[in-house]
Every structure is written in C-alpha cells, then in structure tokens.
Amino acid sequence: MTSSTEIIEVKNLSKYYERKIALSSLSFSIKKGELIALIGPSGAGKTTLLNTFATIVKPDEGRLVIAGIPSEKLTNRKTLAKKIGIIRQQFDLVGQLPVIHNVLSGRLADWGLIKSLVSLIIPQEKQAALKALERVGLADKFMEQTSKLSGGEQQRVALARLLLQSPEIILADEPVASLDPARAEDILSMLTKLAQEENQTLITSLHSVEYARKYFTRIIAIKNGEVFFDLPAEKVSDLLLSDLYQLKERSDNGES
Numbered sequence: 331m332t333s334s335t336e337i338i339e340v341k342n343l344s345k346y347y348e349r350k351i352a353l354s355s356l357s358f359s360i361k362k363g364e365l366i367a368l369i370g371p372s373g374a375g376k377t378t379l380l381n382t383f384a385t386i387v388k389p390d391e392g393r394l395v396i397a398g399i400p401s402e403k404l405t406n407r408k409t410l411a412k413k414i415g416i417i418r419q420q421f422d423l424v425g426q427l428p429v430i431h432n433v434l435s436g437r438l439a440d441w442g443l444i445k446s447l448v449s450l451i452i453p454q455e456k457q458a459a460l461k462a463l464e465r466v467g468l469a470d471k472f473m474e475q476t477s478k479l480s481g482g483e484q485q486r487v488a489l490a491r492l493l494l495q496s497p498e499i500i501l502a503d504e505p506v507a508s509l510d511p512a513r514a515e516d517i518l519s520m521l522t523k524l525a526q527e528e529n530q531t532l533i534t535s536l537h538s539v540e541y542a543r544k545y546f547t548r549i550i551a552i553k554n555g556e557v558f559f560d561l562p563a564e565k566v567s568d569l570l571l572s573d574l575y576q577l578k579e580r581s582d583n584g585e586s
C-alpha cells in the first residue's frame with residue numbers, strides 16, 4: 331500500500347525514443363517535502379524523467395502516480411498547476427512586462443480569462459505578489475520591466491511566480507546552468523529554503539555534484555536511463571561519482 335506521505339511513485343517506468351531507451355524500468359518513490367537532485371552524465375535521462383513528472387512526456391511502460399493521481403489522469407490544467415510547478419533555465423518570463431505581471435502569471439491557471447485580462451491593467455492579488463517579491467528580495471523592483479533585470483534577478487522573479495502558484499511539487503531542469511557560480515548558489519539556496527518553508531517537494535536536475543551535495547538531501551543518479559544510485563546526499567562518495575561519470579584513472583597496465 332502507498333504511504334500517505336508519498337508524493338510521487340514510480341514503478342517500472344520506461345520511455346523509448348524509436349530504438350533508444352531513454353528511461354529503463356525505473357522504480358522509486360519520493361516523499362512529500364524531499365529535496366532531490368537528479369545527477370548523471372549528459373543523455374542519461376534526467377530531462378526525460380522530469381518531463382514525465384511534468385506530464386509533458388508520456389511513459390511507454392510502467393506506472394507513475396503523482397499526489398495520489400495516476401499521471402495519465404492529470405489532464406486538467408488547473409489541477410496540474412496545483413500539483414506541479416516548473417522552473418526552467420530560460421526563466422520563461424515575458425520580458426516586456428513589468429515584474430509584477432510575471433509574478434501574477436503564477437495564478438493564471440486558477441483565474442478565468444476575464445480576471446487574467448483585467449489583471450494586465452489593474453494587477454489582481456497585488457499584495458500576494460508583493461509579498462512573494464519581498465521573500466525573494468525584489469520588492470523594490472515590482473514595476474520594473476522584467477527584461478532589464480539581471481539573469482539572477484529574473485530567476486528570482488520566476489521563484490516569486492512559483493510562490494504564487496504554490497504547487498505541491500517543484501520540478502527544475504538545470505535551473506542555474508546559465509548563472510555565474512555566486513548567482514547560482516544564491517538561487518539554489520533560495521529555492522531549497524522556500525521549498526522547505528512551504529513543505530514542497532523539490533526535484534532538480536543538476537550538472538554540479540557540488541551543488542547537489544550542498545543543497546539537497548537525496549541524490550538520485552541516473553545513467554543510461556537507469557538508477558545508478560539513490561542515496562542521502564551525505565552518503566554519496568567520490569568513488570561512486572567517478573564511477574557515475576567514468577572519471578576513473580587509467581590503470582598502470584594501460585587498461586581503462
């Protein structure tokens with residue numbers, strides 16, 4: 331029986347692209363409030379896995395249950411927005427609009443068309459948006475044109491939008507790849523802190539093992555579409571990581 335604290339259940343999940351196996355019979359479960367980093371070499375299947383959680387990619391085999399609902403039944407936009415929020419490397423913001431409108435777009439799935447259109451003239455739920463901006467340290471920039479903000483600030487706007495959406499699960503595909511190390515750490519520490527404060531489940535793909543260890547509680551390593559290891563962050567050894575990325579030194583007799 332599924333425990334009530336399980337928010338995602340993956341059972342024998344597979345995805346094929348023509349003859350290529352992107353995900354190969356994955357099975358694991360994720361509890362509410364876990365902070366999970368997905369790591370692994372390029373092409374391992376991390377994005378495909380996140381996209382199946384986002385219901386953008388349909389698995390070919392197996393079972394995926396999200397917040398008690400089989401993923402194939404998560405078709406209602408409003409329900410999906412309550413369950414899953416997505417944060418991307420490219421931020422997905424409308425650059426020409428003031429910051430506040432981008433933050434309020436976190437509520438669009440919940441609002442009807444009329445309220446959404448009215449909000450473009452008279453921002454609806456402005457107080458909630460300002461509060462979210464305050465939490466990400468951008469309260470003073472709420473009327474600024476979004477495209478004029480720095481990359482790190484734009485990612486914070488995306489975090490404020492996520493606060494307004496308030497999903498149970500946050501999926502982030504390489505959310506800091508385009509930021510310099512200081513901004514990347516800033517965003518990751520904010521993202522993990524907000525997720526913890528809101529008791530949200532966070533699943534992030536990362537190329538940086540260092541960030542995965544520093545900010546996340548559990549690391550799931552994917553290789554060739556399979557789970558290579560699934561461990562608490564503090565149990566991930568350098569040896570496992572060099573196996574994962576095949577960083578082994580050549581041995582004395584020349585064999586790799």
Ligand SMILES: Nc1ncnc2c1ncn2[C@@H]1O[C@H](COP(=O)(O)OP(=O)(O)OP(=O)(O)O)[C@@H](O)[C@H]1O
Pocket residue numbers: 347350351352370371372373374375376377378379
């Ligand atoms: N739409 C697609 N059509 C065909 N093959 C695909 C498609 N999407 C992904 N693949 C293949 O599936 C495998 C897994 O890709 P995926 O993007 O999930 O890996 P990844 O771990 O996210 O890689 P990266 O770290 O480089 O982003 C790769 O071999 C990729 O080429």
